[in-house]
Amino acid sequence: MLTNYHSHSTFCDGKSTMEEMVISAVECGFTHWGVSSHAPFPISNDFALKEEDIPAYKREFLRLKDKYADKIKLYIGLEMDFVPDICEDIRHKAVDYGLDYFIGSVHQVKEHNNSLKTWFIDGGKSEKYDLGLKEVFDNDIKSGVTCFFNQQKEMIEHNRPDVLGHFDKVVMHNKDRYFLQSEKWYEDLVLSLIDTVAKCGTVVEINTRGLYKQRHNDYYPSTFWIKYLIEHNIPLTVSTDCHKADEAGAYYKEALRHLKELNCKELYYFEQGWHAEDINAFVTK
Numbered sequence: 001m002l003t004n005y006h007s008h009s010t011f012c013d014g015k016s017t018m019e020e021m022v023i024s025a026v027e028c029g030f031t032h033w034g035v036s037s038h039a040p041f042p043i044s045n046d047f048a049l050k051e052e053d054i055p056a057y058k059r060e061f062l063r064l065k066d067k068y069a070d071k072i073k074l075y076i077g078l079e080m081d082f083v084p085d086i087c088e089d090i091r092h093k094a095v096d097y098g099l100d101y102f103i104g105s106v107h108q109v110k111e112h113n114n115s116l117k118t119w120f121i122d123g124g125k126s127e128k129y130d131l132g133l134k135e136v137f138d139n140d141i142k143s144g145v146t147c148f149f150n151q152q153k154e155m156i157e158h159n160r161p162d163v164l165g166h167f168d169k170v171v172m173h174n175k176d177r178y179f180l181q182s183e184k185w186y187e188d189l190v191l192s193l194i195d196t197v198a199k200c201g202t203v204v205e206i207n208t209r210g211l212y213k214q215r216h217n218d219y220y221p222s223t224f225w226i227k228y229l230i231e232h233n234i235p236l237t238v239s240t241d242c243h244k245a246d247e248a249g250a251y252y253k254e255a256l257r258h259l260k261e262l263n264c265k266e267l268y269y270f271e272q273g274w275h276a277e278d279i280n281a282f283v284t285k
Ligand SMILES: [Zn+2]
Pocket: 079, 105, 107, 165, 166
């Protein structure tokens, strides 16, 4: 078997259609595939699915699910942003949309306040990261990063996403400039998040995107934390977070090898709920 529940398409900021993605997934040998466009976001943007396109998103998913039924199991999800005061009630939304599952991810960081300004920690440009840190957190990296982790904890506690997306993506543009991952305050934040994950039974994704995009030199989360997650029996799933058809299985084989070297024994897959399976059952073409 081979699974990936984190994939984008032209319904959001992806560059390939949902069908091109599914065809590529079948070619890569995926047996279970989830579509997870960026969920509609209440502030004007160019990355998310539009609320009015939800019916078309579901229609296209159902068409493909039927058309490729003998080749691959398809699931419908969304990658949903949780942002204090802007979009907090994401589980209700996921239920309203009739999704199979949803990924909770934090890309935009802010404290609870009246401001709509957020610190955008993702995307291709470090300048934007630097500018946001200055504008929203007055260049106080500790406050910004603390807020990023607390926001994920709040999201998990209040919304119980099926999967937690790229939980340390805040390090991508940091590149050891503002802080080191070995600093105690940073480690404490991650440990506290993992506590919440363990308490809530959230599946954590091992996301390969930073590596194949060459924006980062490790998985999300970093190897140090993958080891910790394995030692503490946290449910894991591998995601490519692909935005183009040729990224469908990018770095998956390497991720499996890496996880086995770290003594990972099982991965979780979705099929009417989440289940554990021996990692050796996962095979790439
Ligand atoms: Zn994301």
